[in-house]
Amino acid sequence: MSQTTIQDVARAAGVSVSTVSRSFTRPDLVSATTRAKVLAVAKKLDFRLSRSAAALKSGRSFRIALLLPSPITNWFNVTVLSGLNSALQPAGYDISIFTIATWEQRRSFFTSMPVRRNADAVILCSFNAVPDEITELRGVGVPVVGINTSLKAGLDADVSLDDIRSEELAVEHLIGLGHRRLAYFYTSHDTPFDYSADDRHIGFDNAILAARDKGLDVSSSTIACPYEEDPVNAALAKLLALSPQPTALVFQTDDLAMPVMLHLARYNKRVPQNYSVVGFDDSTYAADAGLTTMHQDPADLGRRAARLTLALMEEREGSGTGPEPTHGRGRASSLPEHGHTSLQGRGHATGAQETSGGTDGSGAFQSLVARLVLRESTAPVRAD
Amino acid sequence: MSQTTIQDVARAAGVSVSTVSRSFTRPDLVSATTRAKVLAVAKKLDFRLSRSAAALKSGRSFRIALLLPSPITNWFNVTVLSGLNSALQPAGYDISIFTIATWEQRRSFFTSMPVRRNADAVILCSFNAVPDEITELRGVGVPVVGINTSLKAGLDADVSLDDIRSEELAVEHLIGLGHRRLAYFYTSHDTPFDYSADDRHIGFDNAILAARDKGLDVSSSTIACPYEEDPVNAALAKLLALSPQPTALVFQTDDLAMPVMLHLARYNKRVPQNYSVVGFDDSTYAADAGLTTMHQDPADLGRRAARLTLALMEEREGSGTGPEPTHGRGRASSLPEHGHTSLQGRGHATGAQETSGGTDGSGAFQSLVARLVLRESTAPVRAD
DNA sequence: AAAATCTTTGCTAACGTTTTCATAGAGAAA
DNA sequence: TTTCTCTATGAAAACGTTAGCAAAGATTTT
Numbered sequence: 001m002s003q004t005t006i007q008d009v010a011r012a013a014g015v016s017v018s019t020v021s022r023s024f025t026r027p028d029l030v031s032a033t034t035r036a037k038v039l040a041v042a043k044k045l046d047f048r049l050s051r052s053a054a055a056l057k058s059g060r061s062f063r064i065a066l067l068l069p070s071p072i073t074n075w076f077n078v079t080v081l082s083g084l085n086s087a088l089q090p091a092g093y094d095i096s097i098f099t100i101a102t103w104e105q106r107r108s109f110f111t112s113m114p115v116r117r118n119a120d121a122v123i124l125c126s127f128n129a130v131p132d133e134i135t136e137l138r139g140v141g142v143p144v145v146g147i148n149t150s151l152k153a154g155l156d157a158d159v160s161l162d163d164i165r166s167e168e169l170a171v172e173h174l175i176g177l178g179h180r181r182l183a184y185f186y187t188s189h190d191t192p193f194d195y196s197a198d199d200r201h202i203g204f205d206n207a208i209l210a211a212r213d214k215g216l217d218v219s220s221s222t223i224a225c226p227y228e229e230d231p232v233n234a235a236l237a238k239l240l241a242l243s244p245q246p247t248a249l250v251f252q253t254d255d256l257a258m259p260v261m262l263h264l265a266r267y268n269k270r271v272p273q274n275y276s277v278v279g280f281d282d283s284t285y286a287a288d289a290g291l292t293t294m295h296q297d298p299a300d301l302g303r304r305a306a307r308l309t310l311a312l313m314e315e316r317e318g319s320g321t322g323p324e325p326t327h328g329r330g331r332a333s334s335l336p337e338h339g340h341t342s343l344q345g346r347g348h349a350t351g352a353q354e355t356s357g358g359t360d361g362s363g364a365f366q367s368l369v370a371r372l373v374l375r376e377s378t379a380p381v382r383a384d
Numbered sequence: 385m386s387q388t389t390i391q392d393v394a395r396a397a398g399v400s401v402s403t404v405s406r407s408f409t410r411p412d413l414v415s416a417t418t419r420a421k422v423l424a425v426a427k428k429l430d431f432r433l434s435r436s437a438a439a440l441k442s443g444r445s446f447r448i449a450l451l452l453p454s455p456i457t458n459w460f461n462v463t464v465l466s467g468l469n470s471a472l473q474p475a476g477y478d479i480s481i482f483t484i485a486t487w488e489q490r491r492s493f494f495t496s497m498p499v500r501r502n503a504d505a506v507i508l509c510s511f512n513a514v515p516d517e518i519t520e521l522r523g524v525g526v527p528v529v530g531i532n533t534s535l536k537a538g539l540d541a542d543v544s545l546d547d548i549r550s551e552e553l554a555v556e557h558l559i560g561l562g563h564r565r566l567a568y569f570y571t572s573h574d575t576p577f578d579y580s581a582d583d584r585h586i587g588f589d590n591a592i593l594a595a596r597d598k599g600l601d602v603s604s605s606t607i608a609c610p611y612e613e614d615p616v617n618a619a620l621a622k623l624l625a626l627s628p629q630p631t632a633l634v635f636q637t638d639d640l641a642m643p644v645m646l647h648l649a650r651y652n653k654r655v656p657q658n659y660s661v662v663g664f665d666d667s668t669y670a671a672d673a674g675l676t677t678m679h680q681d682p683a684d685l686g687r688r689a690a691r692l693t694l695a696l697m698e699e700r701e702g703s704g705t706g707p708e709p710t711h712g713r714g715r716a717s718s719l720p721e722h723g724h725t726s727l728q729g730r731g732h733a734t735g736a737q738e739t740s741g742g743t744d745g746s747g748a749f750q751s752l753v754a755r756l757v758l759r760e761s762t763a764p765v766r767a768d
Numbered sequence: 769a770a771a772a773t774c775t776t777t778g779c780t781a782a783c784g785t786t787t788t789c790a791t792a793g794a795g796a797a798a
Numbered sequence: 799t800t801t802c803t804c805t806a807t808g809a810a811a812a813c814g815t816t817a818g819c820a821a822a823g824a825t826t827t828t
Contacts, residue, residue, distance in 0.1 A: 003501050003525075005784060016808045021786060031806060051502045052445050053784035055436035056813050063435075063478055071466060078462040082455060085481050094447055094478045097469050117387050118435045141387075232672065259672035285669060288616065288643035389814055400778045405816060415776060437814035440783050772827070779820085784813105791808080798801070 004047040013041040024049055051092070060317075064088060064309065065096045065119040067109075067127045069193035072097060075255065075283040076298050080125050080147060083302020091310055093120070100127070103191060116140045121309045124149055128193050143312035147305045150199065157308040157364035159301055166294050166370035167203025168210075170250060170278045173292075173372055175211050178381035179248035179276060180218050182208065185235050185260070186252035188224040200252050200280065221246060225256060232259045240267060247275060247381050254279035254286050254293055261289060261377065272379035282373055290376035296368070308364060388431040397425040408433055435476070444701075448472060448693065449480045449503040451493075453511045453577035456481060459639065459667040460682050464509050464531060467686020475694055477504070484511070487575060500524045505693045508533055512577050527696035531689045534582065541692040541748035543685055550678050550754035551587025552594075554634060554662045557676075557756055559595050562765035563632035563660060564602050566592065569619050569644070570636035572608040584636050584664065605630060609640060616643045624651060631659060631765050638663035638670045638677055645673060645761070656763035666757055674760035680752070692748060 010017040015038060022029045023038040030038070041047075055061050066084065068077050085095060096119060100106050110133055115122055121143045129137070134154035137144050146158035174182060184204045186197050201222070211218045223238045225231035235256065239249070251257035257279035261271055271277050279286060279293035286293050394401045399422060406413045407422040414422070425431075439445050450468065452461050469479060480503060484490050494517055499506055506521050509531045513521070518538040521528050530542035558566060568588045570581050585606070595602045607622045609615035619640065623633070635641035641663035645655055655661050663670060663677035670677050 007784080017785080018787080018808060018810095019806085021784095022807090025786080029806075034806080046497075046500070048496075048498065048501045050440070050445075050784055051447075052436055052439035053813090054786070056434070056440045056815080057784080057786040059786095059813075061434075061436050072469065073459075073462050073466050075457075078457050082457050085456065085483075089481065094480045096478045097473065099469075113430075114432065116430070117432045258669060262669070262672045262674070285642060285646070288646045290646070391814080401815080402778060402780095402817080403776085405814095406777090409816080413776075418776080434814055437783090438816075440785080441814080441816040443783075443816095770828085772825100774823100774825070776823080777821085779818105781816105781818090783816085786811105786813085788811085789809090792806090794803100794805080796801100796803075798799100 003050075004045045006047070006049070009038065009042050009045055009047050012045060013038050021049075025054075060120050060313075061118050062093050063096050063119050064093050065098060065115045065122045067122065067124050067129075068097065068099050068101075069125075069127045069191075070099070070101055072099060076281065077125060079298035080302040080305075083299035083304075084123065084306045085302075086299075087303050087306035087310070101191065101193065106193070110136055113140065120313055121145060123147060123305055123309060124155075126194055143309060143316065145305055145309045145312065147301050152365065156312050157305070159304045159308065159366040159368070161296050161301070162367045162369045163199035164203040164206065166296070167200040167250070167280065168207040169370070169372055170280065170294050171204055171207030171211075173374075174248040174250070174276060174278060174378065175207070175216065175218065177248075177276065177378060180216065180381070181220075181244060181246040182218065182248045182250060183221040183223055183239065183242065183246040184250045184252075185223045185225055185239075185256055187227045187231050187256055189227045197252055204250055231256060232263065235260050236263055236267070245274075248378075249275050249277045251277070251279050254281045254283040254291060257291060257293070258285060258289055261291065271377050273382075276378040276381070278378060280370070286373075287375070292375045292378040293373055294370035295373045296370040301368070304366060308366075312364075387434075388429045390431070390433070393422065393426050393429055393431050396429060397422050405433075409438075444504050444697075445502050446477050447480050447503050448477050449482060449499045449506045451506065451508050451511045451513075452481065452483050452485075453509075453575075454483070454485055456483060460665065461509060463682035464686040464689075467683035467688075468507065468690050469686075470683075471687050471690030471694070484577065485575065490577070494520055497524065499526075504697055505529060507531065507689055507693060508539075510578055527693060527700065529689055529693045529696065531685050536749065540696050541689070543688045543692065543750040543752070545680050545685070546751045546753045547583035548587040548590065550680070551584040551634070551664070552591040553754070553756055554664065554678050555588055555591030555595075557758075558632040558634070558660060558662060558762065559591070559600065559602065561632075561660065561762060564600065564765070565604075565628060565630040566602065566632045566634060567605040567607055567623065567626065567630040568634045568636075569607045569609055569623075569640060571611045571615050571640055573611045581636055588634055615640060616647065619644050620647055620651070629658075632762075633659050633661045635661070635663050638665045638667040638675060641675060641677070642669060642673055645675065655761050657766075660762040660765070662762060664754070670757075671759070676759045676762040677757055678754035679757045680754040685752070688750060692750075696748075 006017050006020050010020045013020065015034060019030060019034060020038050020042070023035045023042075027035060051062050066081065070077060072078055072081065081095070081097070088095060096115075098109060098114075100109050113136070115137070117140075119140070119142060122137050122140070123145045125147045126149070127146075128150060131151065131154065134144065134151070138154060143156040144154070146152060146155045146160065148160045149155065149158055152158045152160075171182065184201065186201060188197070204220070208218055208220045221242055223235060225234045225238075239246075239260075249257075249260075251260070257277055261277055264271060264275070269275065277291065279291045282293045282295035390401050390404050394404045397404065399418060403414060403418060404422050404426070407419045407426075411419060435446050450465065454461060456462055456465065465479070465481070472479060480499075482493060482498075484493050497520070499521070501524070503524070503526060505527045506524070507529045510533070511530075512534060515535065515538065518528065518535070522538060527540040528538070530536060530539045530544065532544045533539065533542055536542045536544075555566065568585060570585060572581070588604070592602055592604045605626055607619060609618045609622075623644075633641075635644070641661055645661055648655060648659070653659065661675065663675045666677045666679035
C-alpha cells in the first residue's frame with residue numbers, strides 16, 4: 001500500500017538518507033560509485049522522490065502559475081502553454097492554469113490570491129495587469145514573468161512580440177502593393193484584460209501616417225468587432241457598409257480574418273480580386289486558407305519565458321542561501337525527473353527575428369518581430 | 385520573507401493549530417463562531433494553506449496526470465483540458481500534462497513512471513494504452529480514468545464518445561441524401577497511440593453494410609492520409625485519382641476536412657456541387673466554413689471526467705481510513721481554495737445526448753453520441 | 769440526578785524529504 | 799611526519815500541515 005520511501009532505499013543501499021537524497025538532487029556531491037549503487041537500488045525498488053515532501057522541506061512548491069485573460073482554447077494561449085510545458089515539465093514543474101476572463105474572476109483571484117505560498121513563479125500571458133496588481137503579485141515573493149505584456153514595469157522578465165513593428169510590416173506590404181484604402185479590423189472586448197489589440201492598432205496607424213508623410217494618399221478605416229456579439233458578422237456588415245470600399249483589409253488576428261474570408265464568398269466578394277487580406281498569427285488553417293499573415297511562434301515565446309523563469313528561480317534560490325554576492329548562475333537543483341533541462345540552450349528564434357533584448361542574448365526582456373508570410377490573399381491593387 | 389503559517393494564525397486567533405486546519409479543510413467539525421474568528425484572522429494575516437505541507441501529511445499530491453498521445457495544441461486535446469481544468473482547478477488540483485507522441489517518450493514514461501507518488505489520479509485522453517500499460521498505471525495506486533479510450537478494461541471510469549454510432553449517423557445522413565459512392569478519409573499515424581480513427585472507420589463501414597443489407601447499391605473507398613507527410617495533399621491526390629469519383633466524402637476529423645475543402649477550389653471542385661462533405665468534431669471554424677459535421681463537446685467530456693475523478697479520489701480516501709464498508713460518497717475533504725466544487729452537478733449534456741452509462745446518470749462508464757449539424761457542405765445527390 | 773451521547777477543541781506524533789553541521793579519510797603542502 | 803585542505807558521508811533538525819486520540823462541556827436520554 002505505502003510507497004517506497006527514501007528510507008527504504010537508504011537501508012537497502014547501505015547508505016544514509018542524505019546520500020540518497022543527494023544522489024538525486026545534488027549528484028555532484030556524491031561519489032560516482034555510491035551514486036551508481038544508490039540509483040541501481042532505487043530503480044530496483046521502483047522509487048521516486050515525493051514532490052510533496054521535497055516541496056515542503058525546500059520551501060518550493062514545484063508549481064508555476066499561468067494567468068490567462070482568455071480561454072486556454074485560444075490558439076495563441078494553448079500554443080504558449082505547449083511551449084511552456086515542454087520546458088517546465090521536464091524540469092519538474094507543473095503549471096497551474098488560471099483563466100481570468102471576467103471582472104468577478106479577476107476580483108476573486110486578486111483578493112484570494114491562491115498563488116501565494118503555492119507557486120514558485122507567476123507567468124502572465126497576454127495579461128493586461130495594472131500596476132497595483134503587479135505589485136500585489138510581486139508581494140507573493142516569486143518571480144513574475146510576462147509574455148506579450150504591454151506594461152513591463154515591475155516584471156522580472158518578459159518576452160513579447162513587437163506588435164507595433166510587426167503590424168507596420170503588414171501594412172507596409174499592402175501599401176507597397178499599391179493599396180491606398182485600407183481597413184483595420186479588431187476584436188473589441190467588454191473587458192480590457194487581453195493585450196495585443198492596442199499595439200497592433202498603433203502599428204497600423206503608424207504605417208498609414210508614415211505613408212502619408214511620404215506623400216502617398218492613403219486613407220484608412222478602423223472597425224471594431226465586439227467579441228461578445230458575433231464579431232464576424234459585425235465585421236462583414238461594417239465592411240460592406242463602407243463607402244468607398246477599401247481594397248485592403250488588415251485583421252488583428254487570423255481568427256477573425258479567416259471566418260470573414262470564408263463568408264465573403266456569399267456576398268460575391270473574392271479574395272484577392274476584391275480585397276487583399278492580411279491576418280496576424282499564422283495560426284492553424286492560415287496556410288490552407290491561403291491567408292497572407294504575420295507569422296509568429298508562440299511556442300517559442302513559451303519556451304523562452306520558461307527558460308527565463310527557471311533561471312530567475314535558480315537565481316533567487318541561490319542568493320537567498322549564502323552570503324555570496326555572486327551574480328552568476330546558481331547551482332542547478334531541480335528534480336531531474338525525466339528528460340533534460342539545459343536552460344541556456346541556443347536561442348533558436350524559429351520564424352521570428354529577435355530585434356532587441358537585454359544586454360546579452362538571454363536578456364530578461366526580449367522583443368521579437370513577426371515575419372510576413374506571403375500567400376494568395378494579397379495581390380497588387382487592380383488598375384482601374 | 386517567510387510566509388504566514390498556520391501557527392501564526394492559531395496564535396493570533398487564540399486557538400490550536402488543529403482548529404485552524406479544520407476551519408479550512410473540515411469546516412463541519414468546527415463551531416460556526418470559532419470558524420468565523422479563525423477565518424477573519426487568517427484573512428487579516430493574508431494566510432493561505434501550503435499545498436505542499438498538506439500534501440505531504442495527507443498523502444495526496446493535489447496533482448492529476450493527463451496523458452496525451454498528441455500535442456496539447458490539438459483542438460480536441462485543449463478543449464478537453466479546458467473542461468478538466470475548469471472543474472479540477474477550483475477543487476485544488478493541478479494538472480500535470482504528459483505528451484507522449486513517440487515510442488521513445490512512451491518508453492521513457494512507462495519506465496520512469498514519473499506519476500508514481502506524484503499524482504492522485506491519472507487521466508488518459510484518447511490514449512490507446514495496452515493492457516500491460518494499464519496494469520502498470522494501476523500499480524501506482526490511484527484512480528485511472530479514460531476519455532475516449534478504446535480499451536476500457538482496467539480503468540476505474542471512462543467517458544467516451546461513441547465513435548462508431550456517431551459516424552454511422554454521418555453516413556446515414558449522406559445515404560439518405562441519395563449518395564451511393566462514398567469515400568472515407570482518415571489520418572494515419574506512424575505511431576498507433578491515438579484513439580478514435582479505428583472506431584469511426586468501423587462506424588463508416590457499418591453504415592455502408594447496413595445500407596447494402598437494405599438493398600441499396602452503395603460503394604465505398606477508404607483513404608489513408610499519413611500524418612507525418614502532408615495528409616492534406618495525400619487526401620487530395622488520392623481523391624482525384626478515384627474512378628469513378630465518389631459523390632460524398634466522409635472525414636475522420638474537421639481538421640482534415642477543412643483544409644481539403646479549402647484546397648478543392650484549386651482543382652475546380654465545388655462543395656456541395658461536386659462532393660458533399662461531412663466532417664467530425666464541429667471544431668473551431670467548421671461553422672464559418674459551412675461544414676456539415678458531427679458535433680461533439682470535448683469540454684463536457686473533460687468536465688465529466690473531472691467529476692468522476694474527484695468522486696473516485698474521495699471514495700478511495702474514505703475507504704482507506706476506517707473499517708467502514710460503506711460504499712456511498714466519502715466526505716469531501718479537498719482544499720476549498722476559490723470557487724465551488726459541486727461534484728454531482730446536473731449532467732448537462734450540451735450538444736451530445738447520453739446514450740448509455742452505468743447504473744445511474746453519474747455512472748463511472750459513460751458513452752455519448754455526437755449530433756449531426758447540417759450546414760452547406762452537404763446536399764442531395766444530383767440527378768444525372 | 770445520573771448516565772450516555774454528541775460536539776468542539778487541544779495535544780501530539782507523524783508525513784518524507786532537504787540541509788546544516790560535524791566527522792572521517794584522502795591527498796597535498798609544509 | 800605533521801598540518802592543511804578537500805571530498806564524501808552521516809546524524810539530526812526542521813518544513814507546515816493533518817489526523818488520531820483524549821478530554822471537557824453541552825445536550826440528551828434514562
